Amino acid sequence: MADKKTCRYCITEIDARARVCPNCRQWLSGKVWRIGLPIGVLLAMFAAVAWVECTLGKKLGTPGEEFAKHVDDFRLSDCELKFGQEACQGGQREVVAVVGTLQNDGDLPWEDITLAAAFFDKAGGIVDAMQHYERLPIAPHGTMPFKISGTRQFPKEQYASYKVQVAMARHVRWPF
Numbered sequence: 621m622a623d624k625k626t627c628r629y630c631i632t633e634i635d636a637r638a639r640v641c642p643n644c645r646q647w648l649s650g651k652v653w654r655i656g657l658p659i660g661v662l663l664a665m666f667a668a669v670a671w672v673e674c675t676l677g678k679k680l681g682t683p684g685e686e687f688a689k690h691v692d693d694f695r696l697s698d699c700e701l702k703f704g705q706e707a708c709q710g711g712q713r714e715v716v717a718v719v720g721t722l723q724n725d726g727d728l729p730w731e732d733i734t735l736a737a738a739f740f741d742k743a744g745g746i747v748d749a750m751q752h753y754e755r756l757p758i759a760p761h762g763t764m765p766f767k768i769s770g771t772r773q774f775p776k777e778q779y780a781s782y783k784v785q786v787a788m789a790r791h792v793r794w795p796f
Contacts, residue, residue, distance in 0.1 A: 693726030717769035731757035
């Protein structure tokens with residue numbers, strides 16, 4: 621006579637060798653659970669990694685195109701040197717600014733753009749320098765207004781000319 625065991629689902633006595641209860645049709649071996657759980661965990665981990673790459677990948681240092689190869693894709697236009705005053709704690713401060721438009725003539729989108737301005741005296745010597753960081757992206761063949769400003773360190777007569785350039789940018793690489 622064959623050994624018997626009790627089905628844990630329907631409490632019916634069945635053959636000890638049975639993998640499926642003939643009465644309630646439940647799997648009794650537990651192998652499905654032992655195999656299914658690790659597979660489910662792996663699928664969940666894969667989905668989590670895919671989500672992180674798709675949504676946060678560019679923030680985590682996913683490499684895109686190297687900026688140095690595309691520095692000539694940027695063009696500055698309508699730039700003006702401006703002087704003014706700005707309210708601050710304890711009164712007013714003298715400011716100098718360059719305002720203008722940045723044009724991306726290339727076929728790639730860029731973000732995290734750093735603009736650098738150098739200010740020169742009449743003899744061509746550098747008087748002051750400033751940088752401006754722009755988080756917003758600029759689309760291929762798109763334009764973006766900009767302003768680089770800061771506290772003026774010297775009399776405005778010493779600010780005879782200026783030069784603005786794109787010092788750094790990061791290629792926006794979409795993962796899909």
